[in-house]
Amino acid sequence: MREAVEKDISIYIHIPFCEQKCNYCAFASFCVSESEKEKYIEFLCKEIEKRKSSRPVKTIYIGGGTPSVLSEEQIEKVVKAVYKNFDVYEDAEFAIEANPNSTTEEKLLKWKKLRVNRVSIGVQSLSDKSLKKINRLHDRKMAIEKIKLARRYFSNVSADLLVGLEGESGKDLSKYALELLSLGIKHISCYLLEVYEGTKLYDLVQSKKYLPLDDDKTIEAFNKLSNFLVDKGMERYEISNFAFLGFESQHNLNYWARGDYLGFGLGAHSFENNRRYRNSDKFSEYYESKVYEENLTSKEIIEEEVMLGLRCKLGVDLEKIKNLGYDLTKNEYFADYLRQGIIKRNGNVVTLNPTFYHISNTIIANLLP
C-alpha cells in the first residue's frame, strides 16, 4: 500500500445502465435507449470537468448498474475526461464492474489500454438453475468463459457471489468458490441476498414462488463459505470481502478508512472534509445538477469511525477517536467484548473478530458513543 498522503482522493463513477434488470436489484439502474446513454455520458463528462480538482487520485472505480454495457467509445470518453481533469497516480488502482454477458474481448482490451487494472465480475452463482431464477443473463458456462477471458488480460479479477439463494447451501457455495479460485480469481465479494420491497423477487417471495434461505440457513451457508475461503488462504478483510494478500480493493478500503472521494454520475455520493453530499438519483434532477448535502456533527464523525473501522480489518484507532471526544474503552460493553474475544486490541487499534461479523450490528451499535 502507498504511503498515505493526506491529499489523495478516490473517484467513483456511476453507470446506471443494465441490459436487463435482475429481479433482486433495488439500485439506481435502468434499461434505456442508446441515445439516453449518449446524453448521460455527455453530461457525466461535463460534470467531471466541472468538478475537477488538483488533489491526486489514488483509486478510480467505475460501478453500476453495469459499466460493461458501455461501448468502447463511451467508456473511453468518460475515462479520458478523468485523465484530462485529474492527476491520477501511475499505479492507481482502477477498477471496473462487469457482468459476463456484456464483457467482450474488445472491451477488455480497451479497458486495459485505458489503464484499468482490476475487473470485478458479477458472477452471483455458478448454478444455471439459480441464475435463471434471479433473472441473470448469463449461465454457468458463460461466466466461466468470461472469467477466463478477463484473466487473460488482468491479474486482478474479482467475483461476486450471492449467499441465500434458493437451495444453495454452504457446500454449493464452497464448490463455486473453488472453481473461481482455480480460474485465478484473487478477490471474492460475498453478499447476503436481500429481498427489498418493490423488486420482482419480493413479489415472488411473497407468493412463495421463490424460497430464499431463512436467516439461520443463510448465515450457516455464509460461515461455511467464509471458512472455506479462509482455509484457501484468503483473508476476510471486511464483512463481505475476501482477498489474497495484496488484492484487497484499495478503493473500498478508502471508504472504510473515511478517506475523501468524489462521486460522479446519477446518485453518486461524495465525501470531502467530513461533508457528505450526493447527486440526485433522478435523471431529471441530476441533469439540473441537484445536490443533497449533509454536514456531519462531531458525534456522527465518531459513529462513522467506529462503524466503518469495525467492519473491516482496519479497525478503530482509539487515540484518534479519543481526540474526537470519545473514549471507547469506557464504553460499558468494551471490557466484556474484549474478554469474550468479540473484539481484539492491538496497541491503539481495536478490531472486530471476523467470527462475529454476521452479528456485527448489535456489537457496533453497542460500541457507539
Place this chain on the structure above:
Amino acid sequence: MKDLSLIRNFCIIAHIDHGKSTLADRLIEMTGTVSKRDMQDQILDSMELEREKGITIKLAPTRLIYEFEGKEYTLNLIDTPGHVDFTYEVSRSLAACEGALLLVDASQGVEAQTLANTYLAFDNNLETVPVINKIDLPSARVEEVKEEIEEVIGLDAEDCPCISAKEGTNIDQVLKAIITKIPAPKGDVNGKLKCLIFDSHYDNFKGAICLVRVFDGTVKAGDKILMMQTGKIFEVTEVGIFVPSTKSTNSLSAGDVGYISASIKTISDVKVGDTVTSAEDPIEKPLDGYKSVQPVVFCGIFPVDGAKYGELKDSLEKLKLNDASLQFTPEVSSALGYGFRCGFLGLLHLEIITERLEREFNLDIITTAPSVSYNVYKTNGDMIVVSNPSSLPPTVEIDRIEEPIVKVNIFTPPEYVGAIMELCQNKRGVYKDMQYLDKKRVELVYTLPLGEIIYNFFDSLKSRTKGYASFDYEMAGFEKADLVKVDLMLNGEKCDALSLIVHKDNAYNRGRELAEKLKKIIPRQLFEVPIQACIGNKVIARETISAMRKDVLAKCYGGDVTRKRKLLEKQKEGKKRMRKIGSVEIPSEAFMSILKLDDDK
C-alpha cells in the same frame, strides 16, 4: 345567625361504573353551581387519569345551593373514591357526612363494592338513601333491583328516586330526598373547635391544605390550630369553601364543609382522619376512627434511563405531596440500578401512580412485579418485615414466615360459583361462607393470601365469570405459610429484580412459567444464554435463549454510510429500554412478566 337546619352534608356511594360522577355532574348543573359554560363532564374527577379511567380517586367536595319549598339550602357533596384500595378514605369521607346516597345501577344491581361501602356508611351512622340509576337502559330491571336493595341491604327502596343521571331524568327527586331524608348537622357554633380532616392536597402556593368538616366551633384566619394526632400547631392563613373551585370565606363553623390552609410545608403533617382543634382552647378527646394508612402492595420503580434517577425522585416527591399514602424508599438493584421501593394501598393505586409518573412527568420507568410485605421471624428471635423478595434472608436464618391474609367478599351470579371456588382453591383460599342473596346473586366469602390476590386474581375472576363477578377485600391479619423464594439466573447470574416469593407448592410451576416467559421476551443474544429458575441452589426449571444468527448490514460502500449509520443509531436507541444483567440484555417489560404469567393455562 346561622341556621344548621338549612345544611345537608352527604356523599354518594356506588360501585365503579354505576354513574356516581355523572350524578354529581347533574346535581352541580341543576343547582347552577357551575355555569354551563364551565361545565365539563365529570367535573369532580379533576385528574385527567380519573376521567379516563372513569373512576374517582381523589375526593373533590363541592357546595350546592338549592331552593326547596321557599328555603335556600346548602348541600355539601363529598365525592368518594369507589375502589377497594381507598376504603379508608371512603370511611373518612363518610364520617364527615350525615347521610349518603346509595347509587345502584338498574341493570347491574347490588355489587360487592356497593355493599362494602354501605356497611361503612352504617358504621358511621349515616342515613342512607337508595337511588336507582340508569333507568334509561333497556336492560334496566328497576323492580328487581329495588327488591335486591331491600333484601340484601335491608333498606326501604319502595319510593326511592329512580333516575337517569345520563339523561337528567328525576334529578329533582334526588335533591328532594337529600333535603327531606338526610338529617341536618348538629353542632355548637360557639363550642370548642372540632374538625375532621377527611382529605388533603398540596398547593404550590398555599402548602398543604386540609379538607375539613367542622363539627363544633368556628375557625377563621389568624386562629392557632392543633393537629391532635401529630401534635403540630399552625396559624390559619385562610379558610374557605368549594364551589367546586376554592373560594375563601371569613370563617367556617359547625356544620360546614370547607378547607383550612395554614402554610403547612409538608403534607405528612396533615393526616387524613386527624382532628383539628384550637391550640389555645383544645378539646379533650379527638374524633373516633383515626387510623394511619399502611401500604400493602409494594414494587420497585426504576428509571429506564439510569441518569433519570433524580427526576424520578423529584416526581415521586411531587406525587407524595398530594398523596400521603404513597411511600417510597431508595433501592439498589444489581439488575436495574438505582430506584425506589414503593408502597401502595393496592394494585389500582400502584397502577395510578406508575401511569402518572409516565404521563404527567414524562418518565420512562421499569416497574418490578408487585409484592406484599411478609413478617419474617428469624432463628435468632428477630422479626423483620420483608417487602422486597430479594431481601429475604437465607433459608437457614428463617424460623418462619407469615404472609398477609385478606377476607374477600365475592358477588356473583350463581352459575359461576363453581369456577370461583376453584379459583379461590388454586389461590390457597379458605372457604368461609356462602349466601344466596336472591335467585340471581350469591355472596361468597373466603380468606386468601394477599400475595395471591395481587397475582392475577382480578383478571382470573373476571375471565372466569365473563366479568359478572365483583369482589372486595379487607386486611385480616397475618398467617404462617410455607413460602420460598424463587430466583432467576441468567447466564449463571442472579437477577434480583426477578426474584419472587411464592408458596412452596406453586414454586415449581411459577419458576417454569417464568423461565418460559423470559425465553419468549428476551431477544437472542450474542451467545447462547441459559435461563434457570432456582430455589436456593436447586435448579427447578431451565430454558435456553439461542445465540443470535443474523444481524448484519452486508454491504457498506461509499453511498451507504449515512443510511447505515442511522440504522445503527436507531438500533442503539432501542437498547435504551434494555437492562444488562452480566452480559445478558433484557427488555424492561420482562420485569413485569412475572405478573402476567397465565394461571389458567
